[in-house]
Every structure is written in C-alpha cells, then in structure tokens.
Amino acid sequence: MRAQVLQRIAPIEDGPLQYSSSVEDPKVGPHDVLIKIKACGVCHSNLHMIEGEFRVFGVPSKLPIIPGHEITGVVAETGADVEKWHVGDRVGVQVLYEACGTCEFCLTGREQLCVNKKVTGETVDGGYAELIAVPSDFVYAVPENLHAEEAAPLFCPGVTAYRAVKRADVRMGNKVIVLGVGGVGHMSLQFAKLAGAEVVAVDRSPGALELARDLGADVVIPPAELDEHVSKYGKPDVIFVHAPAQPAIDQAFKSIKRGGTVLMAVLGKISVVFPEEYSVVTSVIGTRSDMLETLKLAAMGKVKVKAKSFPLSEASLILERLKRGEIAGRAVLVP
Ligand SMILES: [Zn+2]
Numbered sequence: 546m547r548a549q550v551l552q553r554i555a556p557i558e559d560g561p562l563q564y565s566s567s568v569e570d571p572k573v574g575p576h577d578v579l580i581k582i583k584a585c586g587v588c589h590s591n592l593h594m595i596e597g598e599f600r601v602f603g604v605p606s607k608l609p610i611i612p613g614h615e616i617t618g619v620v621a622e623t624g625a626d627v628e629k630w631h632v633g634d635r636v637g638v639q640v641l642y643e644a645c646g647t648c649e650f651c652l653t654g655r656e657q658l659c660v661n662k663k664v665t666g667e668t669v670d671g672g673y674a675e676l677i678a679v680p681s682d683f684v685y686a687v688p689e690n691l692h693a694e695e696a697a698p699l700f701c702p703g704v705t706a707y708r709a710v711k712r713a714d715v716r717m718g719n720k721v722i723v724l725g726v727g728g729v730g731h732m733s734l735q736f737a738k739l740a741g742a743e744v745v746a747v748d749r750s751p752g753a754l755e756l757a758r759d760l761g762a763d764v765v766i767p768p769a770e771l772d773e774h775v776s777k778y779g780k781p782d783v784i785f786v787h788a789p790a791q792p793a794i795d796q797a798f799k800s801i802k803r804g805g806t807v808l809m810a811v812l813g814k815i816s817v818v819f820p821e822e823y824s825v826v827t828s829v830i831g832t833r834s835d836m837l838e839t840l841k842l843a844a845m846g847k848v849k850v851k852a853k854s855f856p857l858s859e860a861s862l863i864l865e866r867l868k869r870g871e872i873a874g875r876a877v878l879v880p
C-alpha cells in the first residue's frame with residue numbers, strides 16, 4: 546500500500562516523513578477489521594511527535610511509524626471472529642487504538658487513561674496510509690449524513706473538545722474564552738455554546754475568527770484586544786487554551802476569573818496563580834462512550850467540522866503549513 550512513513554525524528558522541513566508506494570499491507574488478526582482509508586486528519590500532535598517533542602513520553606514507541614489518528618474509511622475485510630462489522634460499513638478510528646479492559650482505569654470508565662493502551666499513529670501504525678487494521682471493539686460507525694472527510698476530525702479534535710468541555714464543567718450562562726481556533730478550538734467553541742455558554746473566540750488569524758463567528762462564537766477578537774475586552778466586559782469563568790504558545794498560556798492565567806477554570810489542551814508552563822482559587826484541568830482524548838456521543842451530536846447537526854482536503858502525498862507540506870499557523874479548522878489527507 547501507499548503510506549507516509551516517519552523514518553526519523555527531525556524538523557518537518559528536513560523531510561523525515563517519506564511517501565512510499567511499497568509499504569506492506571497491515572496484517573488482519575481474528576478480532577480486527579481492515580479499513581480502506583478515505584480520510585485522515587492532520588493533527589498538531591502529529592507534528593509534535595515528528596519533531597521530537599513527545600520523546601519525553603516515549604512517543605513514537607517505534608520507528609519507522611505511520612502517523613495519523615483521526616481516520617474514516619470503509620471496512621474492506623473482517624477477521625474470523627468479527628461479527629459486528631461487515632465489508633462496506635463506513636467506520637472511523639480514534640486516537641485510542643486499544644485499551645486493555647482490565648487495568649484500574651479501564652475498570653473505572655476511564656479507558657483513555659489505560660496504562661496498557663495503544664495509541665493510533667504513535668505506538669501502532671496510523672492513518673497516513675491507504676489501509677489500517679484496527680481491533681473491532683475500537684471502531685465506530687460514521688453517521689450516514691456525514692461525508693468521510695468532514696467526519697474524520699471528529700475522531701480527535703471532536704472527541705477531545707467534547708470531553709474537554711465536560712471536564713471544564715462549562716455551565717449555562719458561563720462566559721468562556723477559547724484561545725486558538727484550530728482543529729480542537731473550533732470544536733470546543735461549539736460544544737461550549739451547546740452547554741449554554743457565552744463564547745469569546747481569540748485567534749491571530751482573521752480567517753480563523755471568521756470561522757469562529759460562522760460556528761456561533763458570540764465575540765471574536767485578536768489576542769491583542771483580549772486585555773481590553775476583559776477589563777471592559779469582565780473575566781471569564783472558563784478559558785480553553787488551544788493555541789500552542791506560551792504567551793497564550795500566560796494570557797489565560799492573567800485573564801481567568803477567581804474560582805474559574807483553565808483547561809490546558811497544549812504543552813507549556815503554568816504560571817503561579819496564588820493567592821486566589823483556580824482550577825487547572827487537563828483532558829486527553831475520550832472514551833468510547835465520549836466518542837459515540839460526539840458522533841451523535843455531529844449527526845444531529847449540533848456541531849460542524851470545518852475540514853479541507855489534500856492528497857496524502859502532500860502530508861509534509863500540510864504539516865509545514867500547520868506549523869506556521871496557516872490552517873483554519875482541520876486539514877484532512879485523502880489517499
Ligand atoms: Zn489529533
């Protein structure tokens with residue numbers, strides 16, 4: 546099959562990702578389904594892995610590896626013991642490739658924290674490819690009314706934003722600021738609206754602000770105007786930090802209301818906030834039930850994905866553009 550294969554850890558401009566037409570097809574175990582991939586989203590965390598920022602977490606756990614973890618496609622083959630899925634079913638794969646089902650976290654409904662979990666495109670081969678084999682219990686039906694390319698980002702930014710809004714405990718009437726309207730940010734602003742919040746979206750890019758307004762943000766402003774906005778209209782109850790930049794994190798802790806919550810969805814240093822009370826919450830992808838709820842809300846039209854498609858062969862180029870902050874919403878690779 547054809548695939549984008551990460552050969553070594555290096556800046557994306559140095560060409561560590563190689564497009565190959567002679568990658569061995571994945572092996573299909575008795576409990577697996579083989580998926581013919583129709584789309585795979587390009588995530589900032591793919592870039593973090595490629596450039597070595599995840600090495601401290603032991604990611605990638607193997608090289609070479611095929612990145613990519615927000616996947617939609619069609620079932621092409623089923624393992625001998627698979628009953629639930631059939632050839633031709635439209636399905637998706639999220640970041641959580643498999644959980645053990647027996648550890649403390651799996652047994653308490655927090656399987657995304659599983660100590661033995663496998664992660665799509667980070668510990669096992671992912672979706673920058675034509676095919677992927679996935680355990681059948683970790684495959685989800687793609688709603689009929691969603692196109693494969695618009696559905697793919699639901700499997701990482703969608704479920705991540707859904708769980709983050711729950712974790713941050715956004716309530717009706719809350720004021721919420723979303724810093725960074727990229728892949729996850731454009732989804733969390735919609736889930737925060739669904740939860741009944743007033744949403745202020747902040748981004749450097751005019752295109753991202755336009756997108757935020759289209760998706761229902763009440764106020765859209767560039768970062769330079771945030772201080773003035775807060776002093777004029779009041780501090781927010783919740784801030785989502787989706788912009789992977791230290792100034793955004795510092796801004797969040799400067800702007801949050803006493804008793805409020807900062808949801809950190811990026812890597813960075815947290816400044817000291819004593820002597821007031823604040824909550825700092827992190828969140829990591831979502832469980833299978835979070836995933837199903839995310840898909841249901843998308844099928845109902847309650848949240849919309851902004852996806853733009855590119856050929857799989859252009860993965861490196863797209864990752865470079867993502868690095869420069871030039872992608873509004875989500876870029877999706879099509880084999
Ligand atoms: Zn992702």
Ligand SMILES: [Zn+2]
Binds near residue numbers: 648659660661
């Ligand atoms: Zn487990």
